[in-house]
Amino acid sequence: MSSSTTRIQILIIFMLVIISLVPFLLPLYQYEPNNNINLKNKNRANGSQKIIKPAKQSTNALNDKKWKSFLNDLYSGAAQSSHTTRVCEPGACAPLRYFATNNYVEQSQQTPLYYYIEPNLDATGRNGMFASIPSRPWHESSITPLDPYTENANDLVRTTMERRYNDLVQSDSNSNNALPKFLPPQFPQWDRSIHEHIVAPDAAIIGMPPECCPTSVVHQHLTKNFSKDNVLSDEELKDCTCRSPRNYPIGNDGENINRPTATLVTAFYEMSSKHPKKMYEKTSLQLLSTADPMIIFCEPKSTWVKFFTEKRQHAPTIVVPMSVSNLRLLQHFPQETFWKKQFEIDPEGTTHHKSINTKLYLLWDEKIVLLQSAAMLNPFNTTQFVWVDTGYWRNPAPHMYRQSAMRINMTKEGVTDESMLLYQMQPYNFDREVVISGDQVLVGGNCFSGTYNGIANMYSAFYETFWAMAATGKFVGSDQKVLYRTCHTYPSACHIHKPPKGYRKWLNMLGLVLPDLGEKVGEPLKLTSLIEPLKHLPIPPNGVVDDATSTTIWKDIPKD
């Protein structure tokens, strides 16, 4: 408590000092062409340089000028070294964000596509030129909560996300002339195609106003298992107003806010022929019965589009047909080379993952791309976002039929705005080698949640770690293992919930914690020790990578 108050005080004093210094500092941070980003020499400007007087130019114009100058150098190959150096104590660096140059330039210019690191970062990876640029075209304080019962709710959802999508595209296309309004696409995304699929006309917006009995899935399933816990009471059965979605969480002051506070995001791609389709249908139904808004990615033209659309008539939903080949990690990293090699180095390759389809690896790693992209558009105007595997529930989950799956306010329960809530599945002990190889499962990848900021921070942390591991020959085919190293490198991204009793409670996150059914979010697990990020790491090439460890990628870059 007191330490955070002190921190805030220090922060305020620090900000006041900075504000009073702004007029003097600006010339120092003027971008200097032909200088590689060298984080150790922060104060390179000296008296012999031409100083632009800030009084005569607005900060915006000045920043635009520095930005354009940076871009010119980037395109001419002079701006940036192919790697960067950060110096900080283990756990104290911010994750590097690899942004993409835009592809909206006229064809004639033939601008190559690059990933680059934001200019002018300090040695800890913070306070660069993009420091005050948001990545999303909305803010919590400005959103009007979704009312799924209004007649034109579907249209509202569509216009909401279309407007936001257009804002992003507009920002990208203007970004050659001015500092972008929103952050450019970030590795492993180089464009907005995932967003484009979400807003595409063939993405069905359904479940509003909610359709009620007797088509609601609620009935069919609760009564299949005659255990007392699973059967709806007579009273419940007779209640032919919607069971779902009515049981949304209670607001801060106990008022019944009667609106969803979270969007659940999931993806389903059928990859194994081992299990009959019927089994997937049965398991997914438990999840699909919930009242929370959902965004579901699935293969276009497959029977799954129809299936999901049918089963979600009762609650706000967007079914997004998007081919597996559109997954960003598949476009960057080919299955025949990169992911095949991953299979060869999979520590579980001969046991658990023996007959795995390597597409599963990349789907696991892609979850945060899908979650983050959905949250960026936030079609349902919620303040929290939850990833959940479609097959999360193998057994009946009665609470999913009766109420919303997400009934807590994570922030109120102590999850800071920059962290994602994760569930600890295994006992923890620190071993540096194991952390570096990532060969350990600590948290579950089947369900995790965050506010927009928490997800955005995890996105940066996760994909930078993914790239660092891939480029150094580590196994990255399991999101749970990449998360292990991510949390040790960028601890602020992770709020690891400790299970109160025993491990391997794979179903407690969505079974108890999020629906507030008796397991409270606790103090985060304290990691015994942390690791520093790699000092030298190539910037990922914007293109196909067959082998991230190759000498072409590591050309002229020292290894740590």
Ligand SMILES: *[C@@H]1O[C@H](CO)[C@@H](O)[C@H](O)[C@H]1NC(C)=O
């Ligand atoms: C000042 O800057 C000029 C050109 O940028 C450079 O040649 C010179 O060495 C610098 N002097 C000092 C004292 O850093």
Ligand SMILES: *[C@@H]1O[C@H](CO)[C@@H](O)[C@H](O)[C@H]1NC(C)=O
């Ligand atoms: C979301 O909030 C924005 C900003 O208040 C509003 O314009 C929009 O209509 C809302 N969308 C929905 C689906 O309620």
Ligand SMILES: *[C@@H]1O[C@H](CO)[C@@H](O)[C@H](O)[C@H]1NC(C)=O
């Ligand atoms: C029926 O549901 C109960 C309670 O959820 C569960 O304990 C039991 O295993 C289920 N039985 C079957 C046959 O699925």
Ligand SMILES: *[C@@H]1O[C@H](CO)[C@@H](O)[C@H](O)[C@H]1NC(C)=O
């Ligand atoms: C969640 O809790 C935080 C902190 O108490 C509060 O500021 C925020 O308004 C709450 N969000 C909602 C949607 O109630």
